[in-house]
Amino acid sequence: MQYYDLCIVGGGSIGGIIAYYSFRGGITSIPVYYRSIESIEAIMKNGGLTIKYGDKEYLLPIIPVHHSKPIGKCRFVINTVKAYHVKDTINLMHKITDEDSLILMLQNGFGSLELVEEKMLNRYVAGGVVFIGAERINRYYILHHGGRTIIAGRRKGFTAKLLELMNILNRGGCDFRVTSNIDLYRWIKLGVNAVINPLTAITRSKNKIVLTQYGRILAEKIIDELIIAAEKYGFKLDKKKLLTTIFRGAKNTSENYSSMAQDIMNNKPTEIDYINGFIAKHVGEKSVNEVITLIVHLIEESYMKNH
Ligand SMILES: NC(=O)C1=CN([C@@H]2O[C@H](COP(=O)(O)OP(=O)(O)OC[C@H]3O[C@@H](n4cnc5c(N)ncnc54)[C@H](OP(=O)(O)O)[C@@H]3O)[C@@H](O)[C@H]2O)C=CC1
Numbered sequence: 558m559q560y561y562d563l564c565i566v567g568g569g570s571i572g573g574i575i576a577y578y579s580f581r582g583g584i585t586s587i588p589v590y591y592r593s594i595e596s597i598e599a600i601m602k603n604g605g606l607t608i609k610y611g612d613k614e615y616l617l618p619i620i621p622v623h624h625s626k627p628i629g630k631c632r633f634v635i636n637t638v639k640a641y642h643v644k645d646t647i648n649l650m651h652k653i654t655d656e657d658s659l660i661l662m663l664q665n666g667f668g669s670l671e672l673v674e675e676k677m678l679n680r681y682v683a684g685g686v687v688f689i690g691a692e693r694i695n696r697y698y699i700l701h702h703g704g705r706t707i708i709a710g711r712r713k714g715f716t717a718k719l720l721e722l723m724n725i726l727n728r729g730g731c732d733f734r735v736t737s738n739i740d741l742y743r744w745i746k747l748g749v750n751a752v753i754n755p756l757t758a759i760t761r762s763k764n765k766i767v768l769t770q771y772g773r774i775l776a777e778k779i780i781d782e783l784i785i786a787a788e789k790y791g792f793k794l795d796k797k798k799l800l801t802t803i804f805r806g807a808k809n810t811s812e813n814y815s816s817m818a819q820d821i822m823n824n825k826p827t828e829i830d831y832i833n834g835f836i837a838k839h840v841g842e843k844s845v846n847e848v849i850t851l852i853v854h855l856i857e858e859s860y861m862k863n864h
């Protein structure tokens with residue numbers, strides 16, 4: 558049985574960026590799993606995955622693999638599929654890991670980490686939040702738009718495996734940190750995504766739209782409800798600090814189209830139910846986040862049903 562140090566499940570925008578930092582961190586043989594044959598063919602034809610960061614292009618000789626044909630076990634599995642595809646990756650993750658492997662879930666919103674923790678009880682499962690903007694121009698070409706921080710942690714007790722992963726990614730230039738309170742960071746990141754993602758998706762704009770007068774007004778309304786939801790889970794968030802983090806995030810990734818804006822522009826489903834929909838469920842009637850969720854679903858409907 559072939560063993561790999563690190564595998565990526567989902568080689569889109571963020572999967573590509575993880576491959577970039579891992580490769581630069583010294584991992585030269587990286588299986589990256591895809592859903593479609595088209596992505597694998599395009600990457601093979603290109604001779605790897607191209608990442609553009611600043612004015613430089615890097616060709617990463619990854620090993621593109623179809624999810625139905627796993628090629629070996631992995632010590633670290635980093636899962637970067639969209640939240641609504643996570644359930645389809647559980648079987649694959651069972652096959653490519655053993656009881657010593659660490660799985661890191663990097664989806665935005667709430668639900669993905671919980672699902673994998675529940676379904677993979679005999680594995681080390683951790684969650685992470687990604688403060689990086691990345692855009693998938695085509696199947697083999699990804700733009701790194703800034704930010705370089707990932708914060709990760711395991712909810713069911715500390716594991717030194719996360720520190721090993723941190724060393725690899727730090728060596729590669731990623732500001733990867735380990736926390737003992739990952740849920741706090743997940744709430745903060747939920748605030749960032751609840752503001753930036755739908756506002757950029759509805760307006761089909763870059764992240765900097767959030768920094769405008771109306772962006773800021775809407776941000777406050779979205780965040781007021783997030784604070785109510787977080788309190789129900791025992792987290793007391795400071796509104797001013799949260800808004801500062803959100804606007805800093807929008808500034809650091811100002812030229813990025815958020816992952817949700819990219820979904821809308823590519824006529825794909827969005828993660829709205831895991832982000833604003835999740836907040837809305839906790840705040841009852843007249844929820845701003847519910848209205849935003851419905852608007853994004855209406856936009857999805859306009860292309861999914863071909864009206
Ligand atoms: N883009 C960004 O700037 C950021 C995104 N995130 C979060 O990261 C996560 C990933 O987003 P993003 O990188 O934009 O997503 P993309 O849509 O760019 O990529 C998703 C990838 O997952 C693959 N995939 C889907 N299903 C499977 C499967 N069953 N098995 C293997 N691979 C599969 C797809 O394969 P195929 O190519 O064949 O379709 C694709 O390569 C999301 O939760 C997002 O919210 C977080 C921070 C920033």
Ligand SMILES: CC(C)(CO)C(=O)C(=O)O
Nearest residue numbers: 689690753810813815816
């Ligand atoms: C950090 C940010 C807002 C970068 O665009 C993101 O998480 C996303 O696009 O989903």
